[in-house]
Amino acid sequence: MASSIENNNEKLTLKSSDGEEFLVEKHVALQSTLLQNMLDSDCSSADVIPLPKIDARTLALVLGYCKKHADASSSKQGELNSFDSEFLKDMDMGALFNLVLAANFMEIKGLLDIAAQKIADTIKDKPHQEVREIFHVENDYTPEEEAAVREENRWAFEGFP
Amino acid sequence: MDGTIEGIDWTLQLPEESFHQILSCLFTKEAARTSVLSKTWLRAWSTYPNLDFVESYFMKESLSKCSDADLKGKDDPKIQETREKFLHYVDKTMLRYQKERTPINKFRLHITSVYPKWASIIDKWIEILVQKHVEELELHLSDYAFLGSLLKKHLCNGIIKCYPLQMLGLKKVCINEEEIQDIFSRCPLIKELRLLDCRGLKKLQVANLHNLKTVHVKNIEEVEIRAAPNLQSFNYVVTNGLPWMFNIDSSPHLKDLMLMGLCMTDRFFHDLIARFPLLEKLELRFCHEIRRINISSRILKSFVLRYCLKLEEAKIDAPNLLSVKYDRMPSLSITTTTSPQKWEPIVNFLGAITGLSSFIRLREFIMSFNQSVTLGFNVFDWPEKKRLKNVDLKRMPLIDQVPVIEHLKLRVFSDLRLCCESLVDSLFWSCHPRKLSLVSIKLNKTLIEKLCEMLMEREDDPCCCSSSNSKCWRHYLKNVEIGSFELKNKVERPLHLKTSSDLFPSLGEHQGVYFKLKW
Numbered sequence: 240m241a242s243s244i245e246n247n248n249e250k251l252t253l254k255s256s257d258g259e260e261f262l263v264e265k266h267v268a269l270q271s272t273l274l275q276n277m278l279d280s281d282c283s284s285a286d287v288i289p290l291p292k293i294d295a296r297t298l299a300l301v302l303g304y305c306k307k308h309a310d311a312s313s314s315k316q317g318e319l320n321s322f323d324s325e326f327l328k329d330m331d332m333g334a335l336f337n338l339v340l341a342a343n344f345m346e347i348k349g350l351l352d353i354a355a356q357k358i359a360d361t362i363k364d365k366p367h368q369e370v371r372e373i374f375h376v377e378n379d380y381t382p383e384e385e386a387a388v389r390e391e392n393r394w395a396f397e398g399f400p
Numbered sequence: 401m402d403g404t405i406e407g408i409d410w411t412l413q414l415p416e417e418s419f420h421q422i423l424s425c426l427f428t429k430e431a432a433r434t435s436v437l438s439k440t441w442l443r444a445w446s447t448y449p450n451l452d453f454v455e456s457y458f459m460k461e462s463l464s465k466c467s468d469a470d471l472k473g474k475d476d477p478k479i480q481e482t483r484e485k486f487l488h489y490v491d492k493t494m495l496r497y498q499k500e501r502t503p504i505n506k507f508r509l510h511i512t513s514v515y516p517k518w519a520s521i522i523d524k525w526i527e528i529l530v531q532k533h534v535e536e537l538e539l540h541l542s543d544y545a546f547l548g549s550l551l552k553k554h555l556c557n558g559i560i561k562c563y564p565l566q567m568l569g570l571k572k573v574c575i576n577e578e579e580i581q582d583i584f585s586r587c588p589l590i591k592e593l594r595l596l597d598c599r600g601l602k603k604l605q606v607a608n609l610h611n612l613k614t615v616h617v618k619n620i621e622e623v624e625i626r627a628a629p630n631l632q633s634f635n636y637v638v639t640n641g642l643p644w645m646f647n648i649d650s651s652p653h654l655k656d657l658m659l660m661g662l663c664m665t666d667r668f669f670h671d672l673i674a675r676f677p678l679l680e681k682l683e684l685r686f687c688h689e690i691r692r693i694n695i696s697s698r699i700l701k702s703f704v705l706r707y708c709l710k711l712e713e714a715k716i717d718a719p720n721l722l723s724v725k726y727d728r729m730p731s732l733s734i735t736t737t738t739s740p741q742k743w744e745p746i747v748n749f750l751g752a753i754t755g756l757s758s759f760i761r762l763r764e765f766i767m768s769f770n771q772s773v774t775l776g777f778n779v780f781d782w783p784e785k786k787r788l789k790n791v792d793l794k795r796m797p798l799i800d801q802v803p804v805i806e807h808l809k810l811r812v813f814s815d816l817r818l819c820c821e822s823l824v825d826s827l828f829w830s831c832h833p834r835k836l837s838l839v840s841i842k843l844n845k846t847l848i849e850k851l852c853e854m855l856m857e858r859e860d861d862p863c864c865c866s867s868s869n870s871k872c873w874r875h876y877l878k879n880v881e882i883g884s885f886e887l888k889n890k891v892e893r894p895l896h897l898k899t900s901s902d903l904f905p906s907l908g909e910h911q912g913v914y915f916k917l918k919w
Contacts, residue, residue: 392433
């Protein structure tokens with residue numbers, strides 16, 4: 240049809256790194272500043288938008304978050320807060336890091352905030368070896384180097400086991 | 401490293417800004433400690449754009465509790481040595497950021513006192529910060545006579561007419577009216593202004609800062625804010641009965657108003673709040689002249705009334721009110737048209753117990769609320785055992801059922817080494833809280849230890865009260881869960897302890913302790 244009536248249910252297609260396509264309502268996609276900028280520029284919503292850094296599993300999670308936040312009215316802040324804390328509750332660390340990467344790439348500030356907070360909460364007050372194990376951090380220091388970094392920041396280790 | 405960690409290092413894929421975001425969720429010391437994890441984390445910490453230099457971070461535990469006044473003791477060689485170490489660390493870091501062209505967005509510096517020889521070095525830091533277009537600048541520097549002129553020199557000089565400063569926080573800094581005016585005229589984008597105890601600043605005039613959202617001022621005699629249409633939050637604190645005056649006529653969108661130490665009449669207060677129809681949060685502390693409050697608002701969500709000594713009555717007609725926090729019961733009568741979700745009465749206990757009747761009053765008071773009440777209980781002093789001998793709580797009659805409340809927030813402000821047990825007995829005689837929490841771990845260490853011992857190591861079938869009809873709380877307590885919570889966001893984490901002595905090693909700074917009690 241040649242009609243140009245604004246359609247609130249306009250949809251766009253996102254494609255994950257592993258080739259899966261997701262049909263997303265426009266108002267949900269607008270939670271992402273990246274997609275918003277693309278739509279504001281000459282990008283047509285008829286095109287498939289490839290997201291080469293985000294796999295299908297992560298993208299599904301991201302879109303679930305966006306949908307909840309796009310659909311909730313601002314008066315339901317309490318409900319959104321409890322959704323946010325449930326959303327990440329039992330997520331494994333690999334998925335959480337993928338989520339940070341995706342939220343960072345797609346510029347979804349709220350999601351990035353809660354995911355970063357979750358990672359920070361995991362680090363808090365844990366011995367380093369434990370944090371390394373949880374995040375799979377490869378310790379690339381020699382013992383001498385590690386001791387030197389610790390010495391440089393000795394003030395921060397005051398009272399820390 | 402024995403290389404037992406399996407799988408890919410997830411943190412290697414993160415871009416630097418994501419590391420910085422994670423670091424921003426941590427306290428400075430916690431963030432600094434991540435540098436030991438790996439070289440990637442060290443790089444992230446070394447380029448972190450928010451610099452936070454607080455002298456007390458460097459003080460050993462024994463010194464970190466000292467007040468500002470103690471730390472001023474310039475002559476104490478230990479303090480002086482630590483201070484020098486701290487200043488050298490700041491200087492080294494600042495030079496590195498300059499050399500490596502690392503951006504700085506936020507900068508906070510807190511020093512109680514410095515020798516004049518450091519003046520030129522601090523001058524250099526501020527120059528570096530201004531070159532880097534720091535957006536948030538917070539300086540807490542006592543007795544620093546030239547800082548105002550220094551800030552003026554760097555922020556107002558040069559060919560750039562407009563400096564993009566967003567937040568300016570000055571505490572105990574010497575700055576005069578003219579200097580601060582010059583800074584405002586060069587920094588029109590300021591969103592947040594915190595000016596606390598600034599010597600030389602008696603009058604503050606803010607005009608035409610259209611982005612201004614937050615203003616916190618303390619001990620400034622005259623405050624005038626004009627043409628700040630976006631102002632949302634205003635805090636005004638006056639101590640020691642200093643004169644005060646403020647005028648914020650042109651800010652219709654004010655949401656958050658906190659006034660402390662202002663002796664204002666009922667009339668003044670009601671005229672004032674009538675000008676802010678969108679107020680969501682209202683807090684009055686130490687406003688001793690107010691006697692009667694009568695508020696009607698559909699917007700108001702949170703109302704705090706603390707230490708307003710002459711206040712007799714508060715009538716609140718606010719259907720959307722979520723929480724009310726107040727003290728001075730029962731002399732203060734509070735009535736609301738609809739019950740808020742969260743009542744938070746606070747009892748300040750000064751230690752004068754006249755006998756059993758004190759506790760009966762407390763229990764009756766608690767019973768006057770519904771179960772969802774959160775009761776704050778501040779204990780400033782508690783009588784010793786011998787003075788309590790005619791109040792044997794174990795034998796006190798249980799008048800009827802002990803009221804169950806949702807949450808008891810206990811704060812103790814004196815050393816209760818000898819009377820912890822009697823405090824706990826009295827509290828649990830008066831109410832059975834589903835949750836008991838304590839915030840300051842260091843201050844309340846003895847009490848927390850004793851609580852742990854009393855709650856965790858209690859017997860399943862206590863043999864006390866055997867001859868008595870009414871039994872003490874030990875017979876009613878079914879289950880105890882202990883945990884810690886973050887002071888910042890209240891996130892709770894259960895702790896699984898075998899004995900009470902395992903508790904302290906597992907608690908971090910910035911945490912509190914809670915006990916979940918099943919009765």
